[in-house]
Amino acid sequence: MTRPDEPQSSGLGTVEADVGASDDVELAASADLRRARRHLLAETLGPYRLRVAAAAACVLTSSAAQIAMPSLVGIGIDRGVIRHNRGELELILVLYAIAAATDALAQRVAQRLVGGVAERAVYDLRTRLWRHLQGLSLDWFERQKTGRVISRATADVDAVYELFSQAALSLVTAVLTMSAIAVVLVVKDAVLGGVVLGVIPVLIGATWLFTGRSELAYRAVREKIALVLVHLTESLTGIRVVQAFTREPLNQAQFEDINSQHLRANALTVRLMSIYGPGVEFLGQISVVLVLLVGGFRALDGAVTVGTLTAFFLYLRQFFDPLQELSQFFNSLQSSNAGLEKIAGVLQAVSTVPEPSTPVVLTRPATATDDALGGGAEVHLERVTFSYGREAVLHDVDLKIASGETLALVGATGAGKSTIAKLIARFYDPTNGRVLIDGHDLRNVSTESLRAAVAVVPQEAFLFSGSVHDNIALGRPKVTRAQVEAAATEVGAHEFIVELPDGYDTEVDRRGARLSGGQRQLISFARAWVSDPRVLILDEATSALDLRSERLIQRALAELLADRTAVVIAHRLSSIEVADRVAVVEDGRIVELGTQPELLALGGRFGVLYDRWLASTTTGARLA
C-alpha cells in the first residue's frame, strides 16, 4: 500500500486565520456556547433538511456498494475461478459492475447535494451574520478589535465552510464504511477478523497520542508564525524608521532568530508527521501480515477460502485508506465548532440602540422646498447622564441647540465632548435623561430618518475603496456627477480632485493611502455636503488639516453650516470661529455657555483656553 503524503494542511494553511482569531480564551467552550452552536447549526441547515436526508441516503447506498465489491471479488474467486465455473464468474462480474456503477452514481448525487447545501448554507450564514453585525450599535464595535470583527465574518465562516464543503461528507462516509468493514470482517471469519481488528486499539492509541502531540506542535508553529508576521508587519510599516536609523542589520538578526524558531517548530511537526504517517501505514501492513499468517493457516485448515483472503486484503485497504485524512477532518470539525460558537456569540449580541416598535419619522418642515439645501432641526439634550461602563462620562447635561444654530464644544481630551456628539447621532442612548430632535425622543425615532437627518464627520477621514465620486456620494448613492462636483467645489476639494489621474473616477487606494490627510478630509466634507443633513456634527474634523486647508474649509463651513444645526468639536480655536455659541465642557459637565465675546468677557475657562491658543500661534512671532 503506497500512500501519498498529504499536504500538512492542518499546519500552516490555517495560520493566517488563527492569528486573526487569537481571542479564543474568553470563549472557552461553555455549555451555553455548545448549545448555541448546535442551535445555530440546526438553524443554518434547517432549510435544507430534505436535501441533507437525500444525501444521507446516497451516502448509505454508496457505502453499501463499496462494501459489496471486495466480497464479490472473493466470491468470484471461490465459486467461479477455483471451481472453474465460467457462468458463475460472469454473473459475479455483472454484479460487480452494477455495484461499481451504483457507487459512482450515488457518490455523484451525494456530492452535488452536499456541495450545494454547503455553499448555500454558508452563504446564508455569512449574509445573516453580516446583516446582524451591521445592525449592532457602535458600542459593540468599540469593545471589539477590528481584527476580531473581520475574523468573525471571514476566518470563522470559512472554518464552517471547510467542514460543510469538504470534511463532512468524507468524515461521514469514512466512519460509516470503516464500521461496516469491521462488521463484515468478523462475519466473514470471526477468528481472522478478530485478529486483524486487534490492530485497531493500537491505532486508536497511537492516534490519540499523536493528536495530543501534534496539537501542541502546531500551536507552537502558529505562535511562531504570528511572531514572524508581527515582526514583518512592523518592519514593513516602519521601514522609514528602520532605514533612517540604519537598524537593518540588527533587524535582520532578530528576524532570523524568530524565523529559525519558526523553522524549529515546523521541523518538529515534520518529524511528528513522518512518524505518524508511516506508523499508520505500518499498522496497515501489520494487518496484512496477520492475514498472511493466520489466514494462511486457516486456509490450510479449510476454515477460509482463498477468495475470503483476497476479500480481506481488499477490505484492509479500504479500511486504512482514509485514515490519515480522517485526522485532518477532525481538525476541521474542531475549528468549525469553534467558529460556529464565535458566530453564535455575535448573533446573540443585541444592539443597545434598538429600532423603536412604532418609529417616528423625522421630516423636514414643510417650509423647506425640495431643492433648497439645508434647513436645521432643534436638538435638545434633556438632563442627560451617560455612563461608559461604571464611570459616568456626562453628568446631568442640559443643552438646547436651536434650529440653524452652530454650537462649538471645547474642552480637554476626555471631557465628554465626543460623547455628546455620539448621543446626538444616537450611537448610544443616554443612561438617564433624553436626547430630542425637533421634540422627538431619539429612542422613538426611526433609525433611517435619524441617519438622514444627522451626519457626523469624524477626525479620521475614512475612504472606502472605489472612486472619489463613490466616496463623496456615499450617503446618497443616486446623486449625479454634477451634484458631487458642486459639493466638492463648495468644500474646496474640486481643485485637487480634477488634478488626480482620472479626476472624480480616480480609485482611491485602500484606506485612501495615497491622498494626503487634508485631501481625505476634504473629500469627507464633500460627502457630508452631499448627504445634506439637518444636523451636522464635526468631531475634530479639522484637526488633521494644515492651516491652509483649514482656512479653505472654514470658508466652506460657513456655507455648509449656514442654516443647519451644527455641533463643532475642535482643538484649534480657529475652527470654531463659525460658531454662534460656545460650550466649554469639563469633566462631563457644561461649565460655560455663551457667545465668544460673552465668554471672553467672562474671563473664565474659555478665556484661559483662548489665551493659550493665542500664545501658541503668535508668541514665537512676537518674541522673535
Place this chain on the structure above:
Amino acid sequence: MSPELRRLLSLTRPHRLILGVATVAGFGVLACGLALPLVTEHLVNDAILRHQRHLVSRLALIALAIAVARALFNFIRRNLSGEASVRVEADLRARLFAHLQGLPISFHDRWESGQLLARATSDLNTIRDFVGYAIVYLAFLALTAIGVIGAIAYRSWPIAALAALLTVPFLWAATRFNRQMESISAESREAVGEVATVVAESAAGIRILKAFGVEQGAVRRLDTAATGLLDVNLEAVRRKAFYIPLLNLLPNAIMAIVLGVGGFQVIDGSLSLGAMVAITQYLFLLVVPMRYVGLMLAMAQQALAASNRVFEILDTQPTIRDAPGAETLPPVVGEIELDRVTFRYPGSTIPALDELSFTVRPGETVAIVGATASGKSTVAALLPRFSDPDSGAVRVDGRDVRTVTLRSLRRQIGVVFDEPVLFSATVEENIAFGWPDASRAEVVKAATAAGAHDFVSALPQAYDTRVGEQGFALSGGQRQRLALARALLGRPRILILDDPLSSVDVRTEAEIEANLAALLGERTTIIIAHRASTVAMADRVILLDEGRLLAEGTHEQLLVGNEVYRRILATDVEIEELAR
C-alpha cells in the same frame, strides 16, 4: 524544463544532500511495495494450494521484515524531504526579509504591505509544500507506474495492457478536471478576496457607515460579493460531483478487469491463482498515487506562480545603495546644500522639486513652509537618501550624499516623521532603536530632552513598559515625544523634523516646542512646519511653492512681505494685526 521551473528547483540546491538521501529512501519504499505481493503470491500458490504448512510462518516473517523496512524507509523519506522543505521556506524568508529591508522607500510606497506579507507567508508555504511533497512525489510516480505495470505484465500481459489502456482516458479526465478546477479556484480565490475586502473595509469604517446610515449599502456589497463566491463555488461543486466519482471508478474498473480477464486466465491455466491475488495487491500501489497526481501537478503550478511572485521582489534591484567606492562620511559639521535639485515621483509629470537650491549653515535651524504638495517632505526625504534627485545634488559638508556610505550618512542624521511609529517593544527599546547598546542613562537623557521622561516614569513599568500594537496605548503626543527621543539619542549633528507636530493638540504642541527650542541651538535642523509657533523657532524660513523656492527670510519678514506666506501660515489674528 522552463527557466522558471529551473529557478524554483534551484531553491532546493543547498539541501540536495538531504533530498538525495530522501530519494534513495524513496527507492527503498518502492522496492518494498513491489516485493510484498510476491509474498502473497507464494502463500497462495505454494503454501495453501500445495499444502506446505511450514511455509506460512516463514512467508509471514518475510512480509513482516518488508513491512518494517518499508516503514523505516518511509520515515526517512518523509522526514528528510519535510526537513528540506521547511529549511527552504526559512532560507527564502530570511533572504526575502533582507532584500525588503534594502529596498528604497519608493518601493515600499508603491507596494501595499499586505501584498508583501502574503509573499513572505502564503507564497512561501506553497513553495514549501511543493518541495516537501510534490517534487519527490512526482519523481516517483512515473517510476511506480512502470514498476507496477511491469510486475503485472510479467504475470498477465492482457491485464496489464487493458489496465494501461483504461488508465489513459482517466488520466485525460483527471488533467482536464485539474485544469478546470484551477481556473475556478483562481476565480474563487478572487471572490474570497472580494468578500474579505468588503468585510475589512466595512469593519474599519463602521463609524462612517453608521454616521451616514448606509449600513444597508455594506450589507448589499457583501451580498454581491458573497453571491459571486456562491456562484463560483457552485460551479466547482458541479465539476467535482462529475469528475470525482468518475475518477473513483477507475480502481473498481481495473479490479473488474483483473477478476474478468484474470479469472478466465486462471481457469484456462495461463495464470496462477496466487498471481491473480498478487495482481489485486499491485493495483493498490498504483491507485492511490493516481488519485493525487492531479493535486500534485496543481501544487507544482501553484508553487511556480508563487516562486515567480517571490522572485519578482528578489529581482527588484535596490536603487538606493552604496555607490562603488563609497567612503565613510566622517563626523560632520552639519552644512547642508541643495544644488539645483530636481525630483519627480514615478508616474508624475510635474516635478515635485524643480531646480531647488538652498544652503543651511552648520547649527542653523531652517523651517520649510509651503502648501500641501509643494515639495516640503520631498526635501526631507532627500537628505538621508530615501530618494535620490533626478538631477542636481544634495551635499552634506560639501560632499554629495551619493558618494558616501548610507550607514555613515544616516547615522549622523536624526529624523522624526509626521506619524510616529512605535514598535512592539519596551519604551527603552523604542528609544534606543537606532543605538541598541545605549545605556539606560543615555536613554533617560534623550527622553528628558524630548520631554518624554515625565510621562514615561508614570507608566506602569516606566521604561520597561511595552508599547506598540499589542502594548500600552499612548497618545499621539506621547508617541511623538518618544520618536523625538529616538532621534536625539544618537546626538545627530543634523536633525530633520518632518511635520512632527501635525497630530498633537495645542497644549502638547506647546510643551514639545518648549523642549525643542532648547535642543535646536546646537545642531543643524530642518523642520517642516504648518504652524506659526513651530516656524517661530527657526532662524530662517524657506517658502516653497510647486517645488521652487518662492522666498526666504525670517517669519516676520515673510509675514510682512509675502502674500503667499501670509495665506499659508498667518493666523487670522496676525492678519488682523498686520492690517491694522
